Amino acid sequence: PPQDWLMVAVAVALCQALIPLPCKHEPDFYGVMFDAGSTGTRIHIYKFIQKDPVELPVLDNEMYHAVKPGLSAYKDNPEELLKIAKKTIPEDEWKRTPVVLKATAGLRLLPEDKANALLKEVREVFDESPFFVPNNSVSIMNGTNEGVLAWVTVNFLTGHLYSNTRRTVGILDLGGGSTQITFLPKSKKTVHSAPPSYIAKFNLFNNTYQLYTHSYLGNGLYAARLATLGALGADGRKFRTFYHLFCVLTQKCFSVILLISFSRRWQIICYAGYKLCYYEVMKVIKGIVHQPYEVKGSSIFYAFSYYFDRAVETGLIDSSRGGRVEVRDFKKRAKEVCNKMAKYRAISPFLCMDMTYITCLLKEGFGFKDNTVLQLAKKVNNVETSWALGATFDYFRNLNIH
Template sequence: MIALNLPKHLTVSDTHNWFWLSRAQVKTSLLDLTNSIGSILPSLSRPANHSRIFYAVMFDAGSTGTRIHVYTFIQKELPVLDNEMFHSIKPGLSAYVDSPEMAGHTVKMLLKVAKKTVPRLEWKRTPVVLRATAGLRLLAAEKAQALLDQVQHVFDESPFLVPDNSVSIMNGTNEGILAWISVNFLTGHLKAQTKKTVGILDLGGGSTQITFLPKLRKTIESVPVADYVARFDIFNSTFELYTHSYLGNGLMAARLATLGALGVEGTVLYMRRSSCLPKKFRDEWSFGGLTYQVSGDPDGYAGYKLCYQEVLKVVKGIIHQPYELQDSSVFYAFSYYFDRAVDAGLIDGVQGGMLEVRDFKKRAKEVCNKMTKYPPISSFLCMDMTYITCLLKDGFGFKESTVLQLTKKVNNVESSWALGATLDYFHNLKIH
């Protein structure tokens, strides 16, 4: 169960208003950390009583990048989420597996954003937390720990509040649940007496998550193992979610699996060929601190059908198909779902948009079957679009007519688990 440790002046019936009072428009900034941060950060208007403002700093250490979210809350009669400052740096911490001190340097650079966003007088009261995801889950435990130790050292030397367990690897299941909580908070679907929620599909570099609220009891009863179900009480409602995280089925890990290189140790790897790549393509590609030699098949055939057969082995028998996927409920899809839809010209890179599963399939066919004549922006676009199509159709079992909401931000806040994890810190959410 989730237990909310509410502020003393709040009653349980008040809690549904906790975050859903009118919010000031969130200001975001695409910072170039090589420039002077102070000169380009927006100045935020503050109420006269500064003690009514509090902050939280959440790091998302993903497999392909490290992101910082600096949240500003205003405590009027009830606290309001006022602002999110967001910035990201590539590559992810796992790229520094052989030079862990660089992981610490990355975090130190991003902390400059927090120092410029949070007033100096508030630093010692502002918690700073880092949660690592699949990039570190895919590493050997001692190598992952060496990276986390470097981050902990940077945190300990920072002027911010460093809580217990401030640096850790997040459980994959919690990643999906906290993303679901984030999106449903931001869309207003967790107010009291509502059972209408949205599902989430998160496609990272190393893992992928699906989380939704089933309508049919059989969906819960037919799960392969118990950890596909999370049950908790929040805002006078009980939610029993279908949720799972698949390690090794993120977009970058799926590339490796398609190429037959996932889990292969060593720094020198022989050439990996694929029908998903342009015939004449030959290059090096790096992920998770390793570099791979990859190429198209110059003597064979390329195109959608052959590529689909290659990626199908990464999905079939691995991804569980829920008994139901609500046709009446919208799924929010973000991270690489969004990025690749933008790369393929399916949606606007700022606004996002609604797509049917068949839209991914149609564009995957177009990209794959024209690789020779019209090389795509990315040589991996055919493989990636085909994998996404296969994951949605043969993996989760979505109908081709299923509508997905492709989004990067919800109400101007980044679509991710980070806000949910911040709420987790403040309220000690107990998820079972």
Template structure:
């Protein structure tokens, strides 16, 4: 990542971290409470301050490590987000619900990335944090806690700084807000004198999030109480429309459409769908549970019957903010991006802008040639149809709404992880 690109966002980082405006040409930068967060290290007064943070994203389909490098020059200069080192492993922690030691070992292996990235002298003052999302939220509490305890043991045996509450399950609301913070920071929209921000759509395996800053007070007034959250940042209180739908992530939606979510007798039941190729039949696992699934033997297949199946997964469940029927700017990532790449809608390196109608059009095309995709991507019809249904019938976007599909902005992953790192370094006071 070039310094020129990074400096486009540096004012956002300054504001986020609590800078005080002293003069027009001079700023005093602080990380409030930083001395209480990180162990003190001796440095020459004129040395650049380089510090690191390690954030684990324990999702339903994989565990990811983000190692961030920040630079603060001499006092009075602004810090720079210098670099992100990213790596992931599959499956997610929830797949080890019955073997938590193996789940802890995946985290242990990823910590090697942090050891290679962070200089040895900085290990003891580099915080390591793990936040789990829908995969663990969907597990029985006892199994989820057993996994978290294994991670704590792995952290404790590591050479890194382990702060209080270093391992926990993230609230779905915080997940959406912190993803919003990440994207708006990386796109340069977080300024203390501007509320010209972008919305975010995150589609994981177990849950999906929508977060945006409403332009109309009516959006807040009409929203259910648990769809509105406030947080304070650089002396500004943001009131966001945000909600996380547990069970409406891409993988969980497959199970819901199949009628397998929460079902019993999995050892003998076969769950079928008109969204799958007729001759398709296999064992499929999610969250450590294996299901027998197949296409329909008799009956219709294709986009139309598949769409009817997906309607049952979102109708009456997903709230529709009236404001989304107007012109809005949204960044969509995670499975929105991945499946759009798989369907040939966008380039896997560059990403791109698509309209909601483009998902519908490509879903129809994919569903019409399911038999050809049976061995390559048997779920593509189901997934593209679900995304179309979620956007149109769930959130209520117009077909002409443009979405920016992206995996990275300025070479940094578009997820909640960077926002969660900021939240750790300086509590954003979400309420």
């Protein structure tokens, strides 16, 4: 009957107008997520296929691109990356495709007025673009959401969210300004012994999850370097005045000699090998990082970002395949790097400190045993391991993280 066709036409029109949820007659849809981190801005362009509205969508593919430095240093990054989105997404899909930018530790560490000014400029760029710009499309993401959404990404890509067994994997993310740990506790003792703010609940596809998760602002790799050197407070925020930082490598010291001026007073710091370096980085971790009860068991953890990068640079894993390592492997390689700096000199003058910090963070911070196995991955099923895919799900489905 004519009225039925009219109802169908109205439904289709509403579906198109109420973007972003995909319409049933158009199973393909796109999402654009910007990750504005402390050391770079990345764009993730996802194409999904929604075969059944009550089931998980299928991720057809991801287009990923990154630029440096971070948004806090170069505000034109989003405008450059939007050009890539235009080339990737069909033009007739632009007005239906949401663009969202989430800033992480790099902007969380900035003064509030400066961070808000940067976000305002990004919003103006988005508003002038041909894409769909939802409310709150540009914001600073809190640390809890960063950990939870990274967990969603990895467990979606590994197929654990499809399973009814509730078996999942934990995640360890080491960025430049912050680090996150997130996992689904098996033991009530883990939940009861954790600070209340370390437990987060959210809803996803008719399931409620209760995760242990925390983000340590100031314990990212770059922030930890500064804190270890005394140029940054342990919380990652309190900068001390320093006028010059000069690094040279010497075989005699087997490590980094640093000539530093703090408040016009010069001093030389020399970390002679692994043990002294470990002692210094422990000051940035001990008493700050909470040790969850359950990581001492047999939980499986995926580790990525700088965990992956430093493992590649020191030859622990292959850059294309990733791989499994034990915590003791980081420790062993850290000792080698610190005691044979001439061999690793060309890679980075901070490699000894970075590898020692990772070892200390895993052992003294989170409490992992030497034989704990970590799966190091940059991608799973050819998709980047980060919070971006989880954040896209959050946008489309509203996970109600609390």
